[in-house]
Amino acid sequence: MFPASRIFMEDPKSEGSDEESLGASNELGDVHLDMPFSASGVKTGLFSTTSVHELLECPVCTNSMYPPIHQCPNGHTLCSNCKLRVHNQCPTCRHELGNIRCLALEKVAGSLELPCKHQAMGCAGIFLYYEKLKHEQSCRFRPYNCPYAGSECPITGGIPTIVTHLKNDHKVDMHDGCTFNHRYVKANPHEVENATWMLTVFNCFGEHFCLHFEAFLLGMAPVYMAFLRFMGEDEEAKKFSYSLEVGGSGRKLVWQGVPRSIRDGHKKVRDSHDGLIIHRNMAVFFSGGNRQELKLRVTGRIWKEE
Ligand SMILES: [Zn+2]
Ligand SMILES: [Zn+2]
Ligand SMILES: [Zn+2]
Ligand SMILES: [Zn+2]
Numbered sequence: 001m002f003p004a005s006r007i008f009m010e011d012p013k014s015e016g017s018d019e020e021s022l023g024a025s026n027e028l029g030d031v032h033l034d035m036p037f038s039a040s041g042v043k044t045g046l047f048s049t050t051s052v053h054e055l056l057e058c059p060v061c062t063n064s065m066y067p068p069i070h071q072c073p074n075g076h077t078l079c080s081n082c083k084l085r086v087h088n089q090c091p092t093c094r095h096e097l098g099n100i101r102c103l104a105l106e107k108v109a110g111s112l113e114l115p116c117k118h119q120a121m122g123c124a125g126i127f128l129y130y131e132k133l134k135h136e137q138s139c140r141f142r143p144y145n146c147p148y149a150g151s152e153c154p155i156t157g158g159i160p161t162i163v164t165h166l167k168n169d170h171k172v173d174m175h176d177g178c179t180f181n182h183r184y185v186k187a188n189p190h191e192v193e194n195a196t197w198m199l200t201v202f203n204c205f206g207e208h209f210c211l212h213f214e215a216f217l218l219g220m221a222p223v224y225m226a227f228l229r230f231m232g233e234d235e236e237a238k239k240f241s242y243s244l245e246v247g248g249s250g251r252k253l254v255w256q257g258v259p260r261s262i263r264d265g266h267k268k269v270r271d272s273h274d275g276l277i278i279h280r281n282m283a284v285f286f287s288g289g290n291r292q293e294l295k296l297r298v299t300g301r302i303w304k305e306e
Pocket of ligand 3: 116117118119123124125135136139140141
């Protein structure tokens with residue numbers, strides 16, 4: 001359907017030689033020659049996709065330009081954000097800017113097809129220029145945020161990168177297998193911090209899961225909460241279920257749920273109460289002993305729904 005774009009993706013190396021054969025001119029005036037990508041103009045289109053894309057980069061801030069695209073009387077373009085900042089003077093030639101819109105470039109942009117910026121991460125999508133941004137914001141290949149809560153960690157990346165980062169930088173416990181039996185011990189159960197108390201990463205079914213255990217105030221009531229997040233997309237997360245059990249002195253609480261994707265922020269999951277919630281009085285009761293120490297045994301299991 002889009003021969004030029006396809007060839008552009010498959011064989012980006014050929015770009016250089018085309019550039020030579022076409023000569024040095026990449027002025028806006030030549031653009032119409034290369035568009036649209038006719039069957040005979042495949043090689044020309046190959047070159048133009050790149051150069052038009054460059055023309056659509058604001059020369060001031062280097063962001064992609066979207067309508068209204070402005071130009072000075074000498075034809076220098078700039079984006080609408082930059083136009084507001086340059087006090088009516090063209091940043092390229094210092095000429096008075098006025099209020100000239102570059103409709104031709106806006107229209108050329110509207111007919112461009114470009115690969116998603118997450119192509120290197122595996123996205124094969126090709127999008128119209130004006131639809132590309134919207135796709136990229138929800139592209140399943142976009143990088144994940146670090147799921148570690150309680151710190152504003154700036155690390156983003158694919159799942160293998162995030163797993164390595166959790167292990168090396170946050171010193172998170174790694175656990176292989178689909179069942180677990182953890183003891184949470186805390187010397188002073190009467191302190192409630194709004195932070196992750198413990199995070200464990202589970203590796204099973206070839207996937208990774210984050211088990212959060214934390215203490216916070218639910219309204220006025222201090223609680224502990226445990227929940228599982230899936231390191232991947234929501235539609236994959238839904239293929240799994242998990243259960244958590246905690247108890248003592250002949251009583252127990254059981255939670256069965258569906259892991260949430262780490263695309264859903266940790267706070268969002270917590271605030272939706274989508275997990276095992278243990279009120280502090282109950283947690284202290286489960287701990288037995290002298291009520292001065294919290295000792296919870298949490299058992300759990302992850303399974304795949306067929
Ligand atoms: Zn700009
Ligand atoms: Zn100018
Ligand atoms: Zn994409
Ligand atoms: Zn982090």
